[in-house]
Amino acid sequence: MPEVFSAILVQHEHNPTRLVQILRDVMAAVGELTPKNITAIALGLGLPRARVEGVACFYSFFETEPRGRYRVLFSDSATDRMAGSVQLRQRLLDAFDLKLGEVSRDNLVSIGTTSCTGLCDQGPALLVNGRAIARLTPARIGALSSLIRGGSPVEDWPENLFAIDVHIRRADLLLATPYLPGDLLQAALARGPQGCIDAVRQANLRGRGGAGFTTGQKWQACRDAPGEAHYVVCNADEGEPGTFKDRVLLSDYADQVFEGMTVAGYAIGARQGYLYLRGEYAFLQDHLQAMLQRRRRDHLLGSGILGVDGWDFDIQIHWGAGAYICGEESALIESMEGKRGIPRNRPPYPVTCGYLNQPTVVNNVETLVAAGFIVGQGPEWFGSRGTPRSAGTRLHSVAGDVERPGVYEYPWGVTVRQVLEDAGARLERTQAVQVGGPSGTLLGPSEFGRRIAFEDVPSAGAFMVFDDSRDMVEVIDNFAHFFAHESCGFCTPCRVGTTLIAQMTHHLVQGKGTRRDLKDLSKVALVMKAASHCGLGNTAGNPILQGLQKFRPAFDGKLASTEVLPSFDLDEALAAAREATGREDEDAHFFGEYCAEAANPASALAAHTSRAAPTALSARKSEVP
Amino acid sequence: MTAVAKKKLRVATVSLAGCFGCHMSILDIDERLIELLEHIEFDRSPLTDIKTCGPCDIGIVEGGLCNAENVHVLREFRQNCRILVAMGACAVGGGLPAQRNHLDIRDCLQTVYLTGMGVQRGFIPNDPELPLPLDKVHPLHDVVKIDYFLPGCPPSADAIWKFLTDLLAGRTPSLGHGLLHYD
Amino acid sequence: MSDKLPQPAGLPIFLLDGHEIPFQPGQTVMQAALEAGFYIPHLCFHEEFKPHGSCKVCTVKVNGRTVASCTTAAAADLDVESETSELRDLRKTLVQFLFTEGNHFCPSCEQSGNCKLQAVAYELDVLSAHFNPIFPDRPLDASHPDVLLDFNRCILCELCIRASSEVDGKDVFALAGRGITKHLIVNAESGRLADTKLAVNDKAMSVCPVGVIQRKRRGFAVPIGQRTYDQKPISEVTISRLQGHPIGHAEDQEGDGR
Secondary structure (H helix, E strand, C coil): CCHHHHHHHHHCCCCHHHHHHHHHHHHHHHCCCCHHHHHHHHHHHCCCHHHHHHHHCCCCCCCCCCCCCEEEEEECCHHHHHCCHHHHHHHHHHHCCCCCCCECCCCCEEEEEECCCCCHHHCCCEEECCEEECCCCHHHHHHHHHHHHHCCCHHHCCHHHHCCCCCEEECCHHHHCCCCCCHHHHHHHHHHHHHHHHHHHHCCCECCCCCCCEHHHHHHHHHHCCCCCCEEEEEECCCCCCCCHHHHHHHHCHHHHHHHHHHHHHHHCCCEEEEEECHHHHHHHHHHHHHHHHHHHCCCCECCHHHCCCCCEEEEEEECCCCHHHHCHHHHHHHHCCCCCCCCCCCCCCCCCCHHHCCEEEEEHHHHHHHHHHHHHCHHHHHCCECCCCECEEEEEEEECCCCCEEEEEECCCEHHHHHHHHCCCHHHEEEEEECCCCCEEECHHHCCCEECCCCECCCCEEEEEECCCCHHHHHHHHHHHHHHHCCCCCHHHHHHHHHHHHHHHHHHCCCECHHHHHHHHHHHHHHHHHCCCHHHHHHCHHHHHHHHHCHHHHHCCECCCCCCCCCCHHHHCHHHHHHHCCCCHHHCCCCCCCCCCCCHHHHHHHHCCCCCCCHHHCCCCCCC | CCCCCCCCEEEEEEECECCCHHHHHHHCCCCHHHHHHCCEEECCECCCCECCCCCEEEEEEECEEEEHHHHHHHHHHHHHEEEEEEECHHHHHCCHHHHHCCCCHHHHHHHHHHHCCCCCCCCCCCCCCCCCEEEEEECHHHCCCCCEEECCCCCCHHHHHHHHHHHHCCCCCCCCCCCCCCC | CCCCCCCHHHCCEEEECCEEEECCCCCEHHHHHHHCCCCCCCCCCCCCCCCCCCCCCCEEEECCEEEECCCCECCCCCEEECCCHHHHHHHHHHHHHHHHHCCCCHHHCCCCCCCHHHHHHHHCCCCCCCCCCCCCCCCCECCCCCEEECHHHCCCCCHHHHHHHHHCCCCCEEEECCHHHCEEEECCCCCCHHHCCCCCCCHHHCCCCCCCEEECCCCCCCCCCCCHHHHCCHHHHHHHHHCCCCCCCHHHCCCCCC
């Protein structure tokens, strides 16, 4: 086994539950997970080799195929595209004479795409060997290609290339309340564990990750569950396209995040917390580690917190590796245990049987910050904002066609119009807002008076704005491809349904869609909604169903004139044979002719029906294609 | 039956990328064919040797699409037939010919005509009379709208009889256990 | 497993399409239904293994919510709908999804007539895959002297994985990839079955609901007409096969229920 592997395995104590972290470190060390590497890791951990391979092939950032020494991945969120990412990508591809996904012949560079990198307020963005570069321009692409040709390690590239901005446009309870590290811990100590839970419960804090479960109830259930150990997990796998508010919290409010985790740990009786951080946010690593060190030094973390004997709690960072599904709490726990990120069957829920089968609280970053402040400031303080059913504030990641993209903290209940106005959207030209990301709610102008609250339009924190120059079918096609790429593949409806939907929206974008496609789109979306294993599949059809309902003319405008078109390009399908035979005659091609087809065969038959078959015309189709 | 002259339904059949096994199964209807012929008449079909499809009530297509000519003929059927039926495993799903879909058609042609065992002075036929193969074999519903599917390899004579008599009587064709088979 | 089952009269019940279904504590809706003689279509469920609920063909409505019946715990007074046109349509679409994503060449498949996917499709009156086939490239593995793997037919039910791991203790199979690229792999650096510890007597050899894992030199042994689902539909075959077998009683369960 190569020495570098041994060191990595020792560092992770040969612990199989650390597999995802080990694979990440091996990737960083040698750039690729070859079959031999996988065998070595499996041997070192005493795991079946196939299981290691299965995990390696699950996460996008683990490469099991050879890639370039520089791996460039363009963020492919709708807002990246709106900011010109496709053209910039092409510019870089042209610079190296490559096609998307190809590796250059000298193995220098490969260029591909990745799901939203959480830099929508400063897109287009990309990752090069895992490091984020934002605010791409033709000039920056030029600089990038020179650096790649120069061959120096990415670590040695100019720092300003990697600068990430923080845009906080509106601050309220969470972002504006004065705070000194340790404040919230003192308050927690004064309240006692049950008092903390009671405060959070009284404040009626609901999870900010999307599902909106009552946080106090979650903490109570976890505290009450028997177990050898209890765990707090901060879910910072911020993967919903268009969402970047947790990145801002972690870069500018990391103390509050860690303090919220420590309060949660105190409340439920945990001695260990984990920050599950998406791999895209690797640029936060040094900052967060330094912050953790400082907190340990200041007795805000580690053993004897605030000098209280027996108050032990520490936090470890667990890195994700490019898998949206790991934002689902039970998939996240599987990933933390070194497995493929497949959502578990529930019950049991993580609060009784979570990480390593122990009681575990998984909370969103913003939830933990809010919970910490509630313990510090009291439930009444929190209840001073929001609506009766949605207490407090919510951070919105506003991006797209607005003057001032960034993070806006509003009390729950703010109208969509208010956010649009504050962010500098041209209201009269705004045709749509996607609230809560692709899995959330698509709103048209007639709904801009609606309020963002659990009782009206719930939100997981994204707010994407589309003006009337945008093609909504292209936007929805982008969402469809996102879900197809991110489906874990466990259950049939989501695995196959997301792919079929992406195929059909692709047809539509190309102008090759048919009425049959529209019918099938709804059908597939409804099956996914009803039968999928987890929230990803349940919501992946939302853009389709809401798009067809609210933006039907955009879809109709894409339809081809005939009822059914070939599902593939007929002329292209002959290209290989033309090449092999050298033929170029007329019969070696299909030209753009379509067959005129009877619109309604059964009724057309009526005119010709004999007495022997008087009702053939009414024969219901056994199988309507 | 009254003496009023009935207008018979006009039926066309064809085998594309198939083996004519489904057509053999039609013949297997045996003496019931005579009863059937009281209600239908054949247009283009291997049974009539008519070469082009005229306006028909029902088109029955055996076989999938493996070359350009298959596509042209299928479109001719779709244009002329009010009801189009995909008959047999190949028409319904591509069938055995589609087992070549993971191969590159260029490699297939090269192996068969140039480099294969025993080939001498070979060349890949390039006569414009020959239809060019598609890169993949497709089921019919990949190219045109299909109104009914009749699976089986082949569908049995009883299945075909049940399907046609249901259709002629205006019932939704329903095969049920025993007649519904994919093999 | 006890020899004598308690009398149904003493058991709690739930309603399945209006029928009273008695159940043992720890049973799922599917297990109790099958034991009571009611068939719910399924593919990834196997009475000898802990249900995991991936195929979703067994989807039912419980008190109005759609759930997989194989992973939903039976509880007193549940109102379960199964044989409704809405659920039949949903199941039919799911089965069509499976035909669309794989390469299912029934006419040349050794498993035809004994294949659960095929039989469930018959049960649901599936006449075509409906969607445009994906035609994935899934090479065969004929490396093993006694066993052939034809991945074209795989429906990713994970039964071979579970059997090889839990019963055979060999971990011969696993899943790799994700989404539509998810696929079955074997436990060898070469990727070849011959380099694994699979043996013909392994449990993993006998659990595949379709025709992925084939014993060589045994294909087409049973003539058409006498195969498992030639005579009777899978609903009847399943119920009569399981008659008198307790399924998934609490005392049979191992593990933590995940």
